[in-house]
């Protein structure tokens with residue numbers, strides 16, 4: 021769409037506007053938001069058939085989401101209802117004496133950009149909904165910049181140590197061992213550390229090697245480890261509703277992730293029911309209700325201290341009755357070593373299975389990127405108790421320690437569907453291997469995400 025020409029600063033749904041955020045930089049004049057109500061008119065109309073320009077709708081509409089438009093779920097051709105169509109200004113016809121322009125070859129249709137943004141989920145079977153009309157959001161700092169900022173400490177520390185290690189040095193056994201230690205300290209895991217040193221050794225053993233060479237090889241190897249797990253969340257809507265149970269340790273971002281995911285799904289035209297299965301925390305029930313209201317999802321709640329498995333059952337049943345495509349059930353945060361809480365989790369899974377033996381169809385575990393090594397432990401235990409089938413890593417915008425996700429990917433090979441890069445409704449991004457690897461390594465992305 022011609023709207024791709026207009027990259028504006030996106031301010032909706034954030035606690036801070038770009039001006040308040042020292043990290044937010046308008047990269048080019050194009051990044052500066054256009055004043056509202058101002059007509060967008062190209063100064064020179066290159067050809068009379070230039071496409072119509074859709075003026076950006078006010079981002080006060082919370083359902084703007086560029087990750088859905090053009091995604092796998094809904095048709096990307098729906099035009100925003102409220103958006104004003106403005107034809108580019110066409111200059112008057114040239115005077116008669118001007119010789120006719122030479123025939124111009126019709127340009128080939130533009131190839132799609134190499135980097136087509138995905139939504140992080142795909143409907144693998146069943147009816148495809150019609151996405152409601154949405155307008156393009158105004159961009160603020162890109163999610164990649166936030167991811168990069170979050171992983172800055174990891175990347176700077178790593179690249180600094182690597183640079184120090186490989187200053188005027190030939191690649192020998194000792195250097196390889198030291199490098200391996202550095203990589204393990206950065207939470208990347210023994211397997212990935214060895215993979216990196218093996219590749220480096222086979223390419224450069226006995227030769228001069230710079231820190232830059234090492235970082236480049238590291239980014240490549242991390243990408244290879246992450247690629248197999250960078251999978252979209254598959255929704256099989258031939259059997260509705262698809263039930264997603266969200267589990268994880270306290271404060272890892274379950275409720276927030278549910279809200280962001282509900283926003284993605286409802287924007288794509290799916291009907292969503294949210295079940296407040298965190299019956300331990302009154303605030304969690306309230307918080308989920310607010311997300312349901314914001315996202316247009318149905319809400320099923322109960323009173324504080326009620327049986328969580330009963331609530332999960334009710335939410336699933338309500339989802340079946342109200343024709344939901346997806347039911348997402350929140351659960352109370354629990355430490356992995358609290359046996360009775362973990363038992364409760366397996367009870368929830370069993371009870372959901374009474375309505376459909378395949379339910380929950382997805383068990384999503386949230387991991388807090390600031391916790392480091394402990395996250396590995398959490399995956400192991402929740403996987404055993406609740407049959408975790410996919411991961412979301414949250415808080416990658418903070419002072420994150422993203423290395424552990426690489427170790428988890430190498431060990432568990434569980435799909436990583438999304439990453440959380442902020443507290444706002446739009447701060448859930450599909451997980452993409454190369455971007456993540458580049459952010460950890462601190463290397464440049466060839467093209468901006």
Ligand SMILES: Nc1nc2c(ncn2[C@@H]2O[C@H](COP(=O)(O)OP(=O)(O)OP(=O)(O)O)[C@@H](O)[C@H]2O)c(=O)[nH]1
Nearest residue numbers: 270271272273274275276353414415440441442443
């Ligand atoms: N910066 C940042 N904060 C996040 C992200 N995801 C969640 N949070 C914040 O983390 C805190 C905890 O999030 P919740 O969604 O309440 O976590 P929870 O797992 O449901 O918590 P419990 O119900 O206590 O288990 C909240 O302040 C969220 O706003 C993220 O991606 N980035």
